[in-house]
Amino acid sequence: MGQAFGIFAGDGTVDQGSGNFSVQRQSAGNYLVTLNDTSNTPVVVVSVMSAYVTANAVISQDGASGSNTFGIRTGFTDQQGNMDVDWVHFMAQY
Numbered sequence: 725m726g727q728a729f730g731i732f733a734g735d736g737t738v739d740q741g742s743g744n745f746s747v748q749r750q751s752a753g754n755y756l757v758t759l760n761d762t763s764n765t766p767v768v769v770v771s772v773m774s775a776y777v778t779a780n781a782v783i784s785q786d787g788a789s790g791s792n793t794f795g796i797r798t799g800f801t802d803q804q805g806n807m808d809v810d811w812v813h814f815m816a817q818y
Contacts, residue, residue, distance in 0.1 A: 766816035
């Protein structure tokens with residue numbers, strides 16, 4: 725079973741991880757993660773880090789970008805109503 729894991733910042737910059745994935749920040753709070761070494765659909769666990777306790781994440785896959793790609797959407801806002809996340813941690817197994 726293969727795996728990919730990592731931590732990336734709110735701007736989509738990869739901080740650390742397994743090295744076999746890439747991240748695109750599509751808009752505030754919306755990210756597209758691509759696993760580079762598989763075409764299998766992964767099982768994904770995500771956690772987000774923020775100063776706000778209302779932080780959560782939604783994992784999505786629509787199939788349009790391929791089975792090795794999944795979306796992460798953070799579902800909380802800062803005090804000004806902007807999507808805000810400091811770090812995203814994820815692990816994918818395939």
